Amino acid sequence: MFSSQAGGAGEEDKSAKFTGWAAVPGGNGVLQKWSYHPRPLAAEEVEIEISHCGVCGSDIHFSTEGWGPITRPAIPGHEIVGIVVKRGEDASHQIGDRVGVGCLVSCCRGTSVCDWCRKGEDQFCQNKTVTFSSPYKDGRGGISEGGFADRIRVYSDYAFKIPKEISSPEAASFFCAGITTYTPLKRYKAGPNTRLGVIGIGGLGHIALQWAAAMGCREIVAISGRDNKKDEAFRLGATKFINDKEQIKEAARSLDLCLCTNASHNNNWEEYLSMMAPLSQLVLLALPETPITFVGSHLVSQDVAIVGSHLGSKGDIDEMLEFAAKHGIRPWIEKRSFEDCNEAMKDVHAGKPRYRIVLEMNPSSSSTSTS
Structure with a gap:
């Protein structure tokens, strides 16, 4: 099932543990450190070591239960950038590729493809899985966990190569x-x-x-x-x-x-x-x-x-990244450490950033801006 680059399956894969910052039931939006065991890496999936993740208003609506009650710990975050560190044998990326992940991590798989996926409008897929707290519908079970974490596994067609002109912290905000x-x-x-x-x-x-x-x-x-x-x-x-x-x-x-x-x-x-x-x-x-x-x-x-208007298709995302690289379009960002995610969430909720906060796994400094 895996190439030699995939790192192997077996006991090592079964014991894999990812750690992030999760919203919890009745937590009033305060994220807590939490670990989980990811699904086994499938042939078409990649494992990404996360370097950056943007903080979005949607993360706050979800974590504060503004969109409905949370029933289990769930890691938010859907503006993800990192490096591919494992791959299934059929994955479209190689080890070392720098990629980004947005609001979706899966759509129709196999032979049963919906009309929207056939039209290239996969954001409307009847069987899509959003990036966090969403059940997978690919027959393998499990619930998605997001990017306020050290790693994530996604289908490789939902991991997008980032043009070299765009830095990793700047790239994160493009994915939502x-x-x-x-x-x-x-x-x-x-x-x-x-x-x-x-x-x-x-x-x-x-x-x-x-x-x-x-x-x-x-x-x-x-x-x-x-x-x-x-x-x-x-x-x-x-x-x-x-x-x-x-x-x-x-x-x-x-x-x-x-x-x-x-x-x-x-x-x-x-x-x-x-x-x-x-x-x-x-x-x-x-x-x-x-x-x-x-x-x-x-x-x-x-x-x-x-x-x-709901997100964009996989084709739209690739086109957008190229357009941003060509025209020099960049978000204005402030970088924070992942450890400071709760303070970052509070500041976003209060409308303080000019104009986007991006969490950084290994920050060179505690708070820097790009504009």
């Missing part, structure tokens, strides 16, 4: 924040004729502004509740900055496409919809924990669509 913002801009053909809005200039929004600038959008409007982000928004590619109700009124019917990256319960959907031009799309990327309410006439009178 990057692909989440890149996909809708690609799907809705953002370009020279697009007047684009980005609501929320944070972990997702600051990358969205860079994609838009590289795609040559006609106008790039940063919409933020924080005036102290204005200068940075322009550095990131914005051509206009909006942060009060009067400016929103002045921007009525001015956006062809708008990405909402803000999950706040304070979002004013009526105001956002007032900025949308006829035949435009307001795309939800963040996941608010409270219901979204708005008056239907905003949609009907202008033929405006509110749509969601």
Whole structure:
């Protein structure tokens, strides 16, 4: 089942133990050190020694049980970068490859392939497994564990080679924040004729502004509740900055496409919809924990669509990485030690980072920034 490079199966593989920082039932978002035995390495899988993992809002929603109760310890983290240290005989990567893992670790396997996987839209696969706290549906049992850990095993088609131009800590944020913002801009053909809005200039929004600038959008409007982000928004590619109700009124019917990256319960959907031009799309990327309410006439009178956008396909991820390498797009990050993951989670929850925190397994310094 394994090549000589795979490190062998047998007792050594059965005794393998990975250690990470897990969310626990009733833990109020505080992660605890926890170890588990991974599934045996399959022929198409690789084992990755993790060097970096980004901290995402989704990790916080999950760990604080904002998306529902946690029933068992579970390691979050889905912006993973590391080195392949073991491989199954049919894996597509070699020992030593530098790879990244995002929000999915498996889709349809074998001969029973769903329509979405056939279309190359595997993010909608009926049999997908997300990166943490998700049952595998490949017939081998087990539950996925995420990247706030020393190692992870995934199917090799969900481990993506990282272009040499992108450093490992910078690469991590592309595997959720990057692909989440890149996909809708690609799907809705953002370009020279697009007047684009980005609501929320944070972990997702600051990358969205860079994609838009590289795609040559006609106008790039940063919409933020924080005036102290204005200068940075322009550095990131914005051509206009909006942060009060009067400016929103002045921007009525001015956006062809708008990405909402803000999950706040304070979002004013009526105001956002007032900025949308006829035949435009307001795309939800963040996941608010409270219901979204708005008056239907905003949609009907202008033929405006509110749509969601869910990650991206394997092909989208490869394309995004090449695009980022070519155009010099990089997340602005702050590096922290994995041991400081709880403090990092608190800071992300409070909206402190400018603009993404990346956990580092062997940090050269306790806290450094890249922008």
